Amino acid sequence: MMPYAITDNGWRAIGEGWELAENETCAEEIPQWLLDTADRQRAEMTARSDLNARISDVNNVIQPLQDDYDIQKITDTDLAKLRVLKKYRSALGKTPEREGWPGTPDWPESTL
Secondary structure (H helix, E strand, O other), rough: OOEEEEOOOOEEOOOOOOOOOOOOOEEEEOOHHHHHHHHHHHHHHHHHHHHHHHHHHHHHHHHHHHHHHHHOOOOHHHHHHHHHHHHHHHHOHHHHOOOOOOOOOOOOOOOO
16 A cells, blocks of 8 residues: 655655655545545535636626617617526525535526
8 A cells, every 4th residue: 555645635645765745744545534625625616617607608698788788779678688697697606605515506597
């Protein structure tokens, strides 16, 4: 079994005679708490990536409607759509504050 150099937030495999860096300890197995931390970090990265993609998608729809609004060329139908899309985008931005984040995000219903 290969030993590991363990820190508060990561690990690396080490060979016999390898020196440990400052703040590293040697362990025969990666501690469960460190594996759990890595799992949480991966879940956070995945959820953030999904959130950013959803916000980008809605921004691409909002922008032309917002341009029409800004130059006072928006129809009543498009103005209503703009408001709904902005509410959706606002709800998306609050997703990390709701229960389930990041493992099982409570995504708002898409209006796209």
